Amino acid sequence: MRDMIKAYTLDDYKKIAAKANEIGAQAQKAGLQYAYHNHNFEFRDFGGHTGYETLLKETDPKLVKFELDCGWMVTSGNNPIDYFTKYPGRYPLMHAKDFPAGTPVNTTSGVDPNHRPTEIGRGHIDFKPIIAAAEKSGLQHIFVEQDPPIEGMTSLEAVAVSYNALRPLV
Template identity: 35%
Template sequence: MQKYLFLLLTILCLGEVQAQKSIYGFPLGVQTYTFRRSFPLHALKALDTIKMFGFTEIEGGAPRGMSPEDFRKACDDRGIKIPSTGAGYEQLVKDPMAVVKTAKILGASYVMCAWIPHKGNDFTIEDAKKAVADFNTAGKVLKENGLTLCYHDHGYEFRPYEDGTLMDYIIKNTNPEYVSFEMDVLWTIHGGGDPVSLLKKYKGRWKLLHLKDLRKGVVGDNTGHTPAENDVVLGTGQADFRGILKAAKKGGVKHCFIEDESNYEMINVPKSVAYLKALK
């Protein structure tokens, strides 16, 4: 039943989306986690939907049951590139060369890590210091193999520390030669950060951007968690995407990916694409 519902939603949404190659000069991309309910049902049909929505780039990797080689071929067949893929923190620490191998197969240039291990909601300076050391070490291996490591912020890093935050500490103490960053707009706002100010303050350090919006009226915190219903269509929440995209372009961001963590991705994504297309 889920499979047929997925196909029906795809057909209904196609009329709302027109393909566009870029937004503010960035290729139109999407994080495959957006379609996390579709990929387990039928990965190839999920890629067909991504293509039909007009996306030419994805951030992600092979779903369970599919090899990186087969996933790369499926994307190539649809004219979809994979400039960025993900890797877990422990994998980067224990076997960075395995990360390199997979990223090379996918054709990725960037490897993003979206979580730093910590106890409960208590992210500490000790956690940040360990992450800095581990990212510098793993990032060096990736750099030597033609890849760039990007840490994806998640909101908990914006706890106050000295004259700034733990996010400031991480950015300032990682080696720019080995470590770059991916800003997630929703989590930055949820954690208390200002996306535009951070893009300007650390110009050149942000290479990737997750376009994601936080529902108006939601007051964030430093947990790195919020209910799925707080992820809303771009332009209807708290983010200033016009300002963010302008700052991203000037600040050296290379790729932007829409990410929708709601349970209504088939409805929200076409609306988000339409919103971005209308931005001037």
């Protein structure tokens, strides 16, 4: 799978956008809303353009919304505030994911084993200005996402740490 993702071209992202529009239309007919969730690999630079920008530009805003994953976006070297500001209404959903300080910027698929995601508030991402921009942009729901393994605590304890860090911000 990683090799396949590494081989993606801008044309592949155009095909993904076309498919997302098809899925979005089918979802709309069923009374649902389709949303695309990013990782870091969509932000690979193709000579001044990224796959993610292609997805945003080539999908119909009425059919395809986006679920912005803050952790992956920041890890790719991008700022979620810029996207919430530039594309209001496209992001009704947000994944709050945090990575430790020192996590290297990269646009390849996969977690650096030396910099695994961590609980919200224990990483380096400042969620207060991100949430403020997201709310202005039309955010409706925030989901906490932390990839396993979670070290030194249970999953529920990890969620409590993230909840306690995010709750005062919303």
